[in-house]
Amino acid sequence: MSLAVEAFDAIAPRLRRWPDVEAHDLVAADASDRLILSEAGEIGGEVAVIGDRYGALALSLLTADPGIRIRIHQDALTGERSLAANAEALGIPLDRVTWHDLDSSLVAGAPLVLLQLPRSLDALDEIAGVVATAPDVRIVAGGRIKHMTLGMNDVLARHFSEVRASRAVSKSRVLRASGPMTCRGDAWPRAQEHPDLGITVRAHGAAFAGTSVDIGTRFLLDFLPDMRAADTAIELACGTGVLATTLARLRPGARTIATDQSSAAVSSARATAAANGVEIEVVRDDGLGAQPDASADLVLLNPPFHSGAAVTDAIAPRLFADAARVLRPGGELWCVFNSHLGYRPVLERTVGPTRQAGRNAKFTVTASVRR
Structure with missing residues (x-):
């Protein structure tokens, strides 16, 4: 078990969604976060994290490795504020974290990207196109199986030469992508x-x-x-x-x-x-x-x-x-x-x-x- 997974197991029960909607059946972290950290292996240096809903990925990495530096893109403002609130509650400094727009500054020089898979294929296509601008980058992207489709593999394959799916664990799965290619497809927006x-x-x-x-x-x-x-x-x-x-x-x-x-x-x-x-x-x-x-x-x-x-x-x-x-x-x-x-x-x-x-x-x- 990696240090990041151990950290996740320790902090996940304490994470909140606030200021997003909170309810007994709405969780701040789930098995897909844990699987992403597990399948990524040993993580260190500079890492980009995309779609970290309430901070489960970033805060686990910060807890596990005092030398890691993290670049983050969260589409939802409530996600940014939730991550900051959870970090304060857990006593985790955010001096090694920078927030970025979805552009090349997010991934330049970061050999690894951890991604919570978005709901839409268009969102994934835009993310993959940005990530593929970084040479030799690899993606570890996870989600709950009920929200994943084979189309996600196809989208990643438009931007990366190798795409592999992990086995299912706790109703979650990870897609690994490597070998970034010249971006193909329409420009955004x-x-x-x-x-x-x-x-x-x-x-x-x-x-x-x-x-x-x-x-x-x-x-x-x-x-x-x-x-x-x-x-x-x-x-x-x-x-x-x-x-x-x-x-x-x-x-x-x-x-x-x-x-x-x-x-x-x-x-x-x-x-x-x-x-x-x-x-x-x-x-x-x-x-x-x-x-x-x-x-x-x-x-x-x-x-x-x-x-x-x-x-x-x-x-x-x-x-x-x-x-x-x-x-x-x-x-x-x-x-x-x-x-x-x-x-x-x-x-x-x-x-x-x-x-x-x-x-x-x-x-x-x-x-x-x-x-």
Whole structure:
């Protein structure tokens, strides 16, 4: 057993997901983290860690090796903050850790990359393309088998000459990739025109819905002309920024802000706005934490229902509460959600009087007025 695995066994039970959603069935570390550390062998020197959800990989390495230096990319801002909070709780200094965007600075000079496999093949393709820019690099990438597909092997094989899968252990598996090749495939962010909406969407691999426009957002777009006048409007959990970009084009005199905790989403929203010739402010934030109280007239929201790979209904109420705090009295939150989720009573309690503005076979659109 490696020192990193021993360290993982010691600290994993003490890790928390906070400030991400916490529940009895949502864990901060699992068997896939342990398997990644185990299959990587002896680790030292400079290491890159990608997708470390709540710090299980990095904190185990720091505990095991006082000389190791770690470069980290975490798409979710809550992941960065959770890692820092867990490190403080465990008394682990982070002076040997640097955070990076998903670019060549993340992997330059690092012979080993540890990766928690992302949910989407596009996200994996962008990651693999960045990692393959480093000569002689190897990847040890792991995940829970129920979330893995054979397509992941194919994506890695586009960037690496050798890809091998480990045996299954505790419902987890590791993919090893080595022999980086010249990057093949489209550059990121990718772009797609939507003539029916009059918009070009640009998206990085990990952005929700990619360059498509999900059907919930499409439905909410129909209601933009009905929304109140606003000096300041915010798209909360903006993804690729389709709502904010369209609103900024319709109301060029308003201040339009787009916010998301995902690094990929923030970069995508900036690119989407630029591709459509509008200016919006894009902020990487956990909800609306960076926005002052009573500072906006209008908030638009298509709330996520995933925390990593887990489906949860605990995210939307937190976002509703953020919107209620940031809206001025009389300001409006416009929300679209799957009708079966029945968010209207929560919106009534959290924000204020709520009316159904529209409904189709799958989605409901509501408008809530801040008391």
